[in-house]
Amino acid sequence: MGRSVIIDGSIVYTDSSEILSNPGFEKLLREYIDFLKEKNSPLLRTLEAFRIGEEYNVRHFIEYLHLLTLRDVKEITTIINYVNPEDLAKFIESFYSFWRNKHRFMIKRESYTIDNARKTSIVFTATMIAEEFKNLVRNLYRTIMKNIEPDNSNIVRQLPSGAQVTFLVDSFDCNDERFCNFSNIPMVWGAIFDPPVIFYTRSNKRKGVLPVVERNVLSDLKLPNKEKDWYLIPILVADLLMFVYVNKEFLSHAAGLGNLFQFANIMDLKKKEVSGALIFGLPVENIPDYQEKWKNGVIFKDQGLYIGVIPALDENDYFGYMKKTLLTMHNLIRIDQGKLPVHGSMARIVLKNGKSAVAMFVGDSGAGKSETLDALNRLEEVAYVDVIIDDMGSLDIVNGKVVAYGTETGAFVRLDDLPPGYAYYTMDRSIFMNPDKINARVIVPFNNYKEVITPTPIDFFLYANNYTEVKNDEDRIVFFDNLDDAIQVFSAGKRMSKGTTSEEGMTESYFANPFGAVQRKEEHHKIAEIFLKKMFETGVRVGEIRTMLGVEGYEKEGTYLAAKALYKIVERM
Template sequence: MDKLTRTVIVDGSIVYTDSSEILSSAGFEKLLLEYIEILKERNSPLLRALEAFRVGDEYHIRHIVEYIHLLTLRNVRDITTIINYVNPEDFAKFIESFYTFWRNKHRFMIKRENYTTDPARRTSIVFTAAMVAEEFKNLIRNLYRTVMKNITVDDSSVIVRQLPSGAQVTFLVDNLNVEKPRLTKFKSIPTIWGAIFDPPVIFYTKSNKRKGVLPVVDEPVIERIKLENSTDDWYHVPILVGDLLMFVYVHKEFLCHAAGLGNLFQFADLKSIKEKEVCGVLIFGLKPEEIPDFKPSWKNGVIFNEGEFYVGIIPAIDENDYFGYMKKTILTLHNLYRIDQGKLPIHGSMARIVLKNGKSAVAMFVGDSGAGKSETLDALNRLEEVAYVDVIIDDMGCLDILNGRVVAYGTETGAFVRLDDLPPGYAYYTMDRSIFMNPDKINARVIVPFNNYKDIITPTPIDFFFYANNYTEVKEDSERIIFFDSVEEAIKVFSAGKRMSKGTTSEEGMTESYFANPFGAVQRQEVHHRIAGQFLTKMFETGVRVGEIRTMLGVEGYEKEGTQLAARALLKLIEKVK
């Protein structure tokens, strides 16, 4: 195990079969030493349990470990004559607190396995890795239970709690050594090609809001970047964002965000890595002093234009320790590349809504975080008249024109959802496959998979194109959805990008963001505006209904009811579809 301030990495190549192997590991001693140092800083009364092991101002770590090992073999009453007296009650509190300290770490197992294209062999590798992780978890749990049983002399409790104790995520890692132009220097960084989650997966990060807009610097940087402290400090995660290949390099202290990628994007297979060109690179967790010509305005991230692709860098500072920076930087890389292609990236949601009477429509909602996009779709899905809502895009998509029609495709197979705006119980419904981020705080989030990769990259013609207005209070049902009469009227509303902030970013009150898309559109506003005009014109020409849906999510008193009323208004429109 490799000790960090909050991340613990367990070597998955070691099969632990006995608790003594854990106790004798260097990682266990490091963890114990770190915990004792924290107790000393706090002048904690828990240190009373360790007086017998005190030497001056320090504590003899090796002797403490040996004592714990004795407690796996014998009852505390049998060993008090061997060493100086240790108060069982005090030591039980210490062990309980130490166990909690371990469980509060971000715990990862890294298992190095050769990537194989053989599906049967891959399944076998995953199964074996899952067995190793399960065995490790059971050993940790049994070690804790055995020690506590032998300390607690008069415990008559028969309540047993199966607390999560092992690795929260097991990563399958290999050195693929795939040559990519201008990225050769990074090829020795180990590649994460698979992940096994042990739910519930909960991470507590140092920040839970995203700030600012990523500046774009139109000059290359990749040749000046060094990730050479140690190849063991960094991990490479190849992902598909829509059908674009991107390489993400994550420092091990931020592996919780690499885990989030597994629930949000499609991991790229070896065929895609070899055949596709890299369209974007993200380096997450580079120290500011290691970023060439670092400027204070880059503290929340910066993007460089390499010509063939874009490079995003998120500095390793506490306020960037939020999955939103990982997700939004990747999507900004995607959007910049799409704009260069002449396509229109859209910050919004899209779904195929199918009614029980057989009628259906594809609706796209444009809006920034907290506009009510996902909430309106969820409200639709709860209506009795609705058969199902097939979410194709949850946050970012792209418009294209195929065979004379405007079509859309998505970027993500999962959703980074704000729990506060979802119906009660949703978080618990998805607990067995979700990653929770800071569930005890405002803007608590869950990363949950919602669709398969094939569906999100299939071009889908759209019927309705709405701006999600969360700030206008309306009383009449006829005003919940309005349609624009011209391209000029539509582009004025979409360009303004007005929204009542819901606390998902650092903004408060009424805000404006060009096209509700600070992720590429605002950085390339002139080019984007021309492309947007072309697409809206095509929509009006081909019968796509362009308008505004009033969700009232930002109107006090309508936070829940507003999206339900908007959903019912949209239902009535779909019922009229021929």
């Protein structure tokens, strides 16, 4: 069955017998029994009455569960094989947990519509079906447990037990002949989340830099069992239309896209040309001329179209590969356009006295960009901080001014670096990834698409230095006097690793941007010089902000002190 469970959203489940008689239930039970066999678990004692040789009569056991929904276990033992009630209770409890540990998705096929009333009706119906299924699963568990051992407790826990995400899908016939190999793949056009949404993936770090290979590959790519095992999610990365093809085993990452990017609508699909495509979870044997150095992903440039491929390996089971491959393709396209991609965050900072400024922070993962903005937002003197870019944006020159626009409507944030309680404050909207591990992440929406892609003039362009320890407030932010000094600092891209990737200690990454800038270093450098020169000419203050996020003992206080220093500068404007 695998880790992901697909629930048919076209069925309205009204009775527990519909669940027990569903082939998916039998498949799940057989997988659970195999799991117990591998562990040589004592829970297998429960099934001794149903043993036939070396195997178990699973269908007979399901019939037994049917009876348990109607009668007390003591009554059943008089008409069917004896099962120890204590062992049975432990077995059912463990089986229920096994189910809840799966990644659970409901797929409801519905024709996409631009009619808002019709769309509202579709969403309402899908929500109702998912809710009915969740309640039915929960009640089935409770009924069986009650008939095994009556529970006198007055405490009832409404544990999440249905679909974590419901996807609305439609058939999609792409008019772009370049994608003829990928026809008949169901297209996701909407998603309904049932929070808290928590996924546990096999990996928790991103490795390496994605190589870019110029090769005509699209016609050679084949998705195995594409109609059943694959889904297409069309998204907008900034204003670029990208197709994301996801194997069902990695649907948790497809769910993450819903909190991070804008889903493309039918008008986008008709008006926009596809700028890039990502295939996530492709078996190695299906990657043409596969090389070991591509094991953490590769981007092909096929006649101007960028195609990202992430192999179906356990070490790639991390949302960072989904996000960074899409952003790398975005950045490569921007470089081709003569624009400057920036790995950083940007916000409009508005003080209570009415003064405001737009600041962009440049830095790699763990540099303290998002954390500094959060610290600013918590300062008493600050009215609000409007985050426009969280992780990746682009610079352009419009009417002689340097402007910026973002790519994402959400943030993929490292829990360890957030203030205590922040993640729980957004729990009803967030997707949690491996919350019990180092580099635990949360994907949370933060802004609307229109504001993110609107070109915004910037006032500050600051490199986020997380490794320099400073004692004096005046040294927390320093500004460059000339272009050469600025280029040197930004190009070096130094940072103290925070464990968000496989790197450790002091690292360097060209322009703090291994997502396109490194792969197109020569072209990128020429563009960077043009933009930084324009900033000096037009009064944009270019400098360095010392967040101290990588300095031992200052992990929390450092970003607060940096935020306080920036506030004072804005206040003096």
